[in-house]
Amino acid sequence: MTNSLIFFDIPSDDPDAAGKFYAEVFGWEDDPRLGGAYHRMVPGGFFANKDGSESEIGHLHMGIGKVSNMRPHPDPEGIEPRTMSSGGRGPRIWILIDDNDTPERILATAEKLGATVLWRNHYWAEFNGLNHCFVDPWGNHIMLWGKAGNPPKVPEDYTRE
Template sequence: MTNSLIFFDIPSDDPDAAGRFYAEVFGWEDDPRLGGRYHRMVPGGMFKNPDGSDSEIGNLHMGIGDVANMRPHPAPEGIEPRGPATGGRGPRIWILIGDDDTPERILGKAEELGATVLWRNHYWAEFNGLNHCFVDPWGNHIMLWGKAGKPPVIPADYTRE
């Protein structure tokens, strides 16, 4: 396969705090690198085969980079901008809610740690998902995705689109 997504980085002005945040909210391993200026978040596990068994493909990793000097970059001092994005729409990062977790727990923990919940309980028919969204303390939009099932089971209190 060509042009495969292998991982992505999100910006933070405090990678150590962001690493702790994502470890507590999602239960991921926080792997600090470069003296804490970069953190690799390791969700663990493997992508599943259609029969539910583990495939040989590990789940994608996420990086957290220090906005003061996102690495790698050819110039040791990095380049502008050196602050988190604010005031506009940035990328949205989609997280599939594990079968052993709930959106209520994730959103509650995220809020407790300084996130802002944008919405809860919305069904998107286009991709048959139950979704929720929060903005982390660094301005990154995190979309939670729950499986609605076949046929979809949509709770009565969910908005629909």
């Protein structure tokens, strides 16, 4: 496969706090590679094969970069902008909910740690998924995704699209 997605970074004005937030919300390892400037979030494990066994493909990792100086960059001062985005549309990060976790626990933990829940309990028929969304304390939209099954099992209280 060409041009494979291997990694993505999200901005934060406090990577240490963001690393702790994601470790508690999702149970990921917080690897403070450049503590205070850059953290790597390591979900761990491998993507599953169709039979449920682990493949040889490791899960993608996420970086958290200090918005005032996103690295790497040839200039030690980095490049503008050096502030958090506000009021505009940013990327949405999609997280598949583990079978051993629940959206209720994830949303409650995120909210307790300063996130804002945008919606709960929505079914998107186009991709047959149950979804929920929150904005982390740094303005990043985090989409939680659950498989609805075949045939889909959509709870009565879910909105539908």
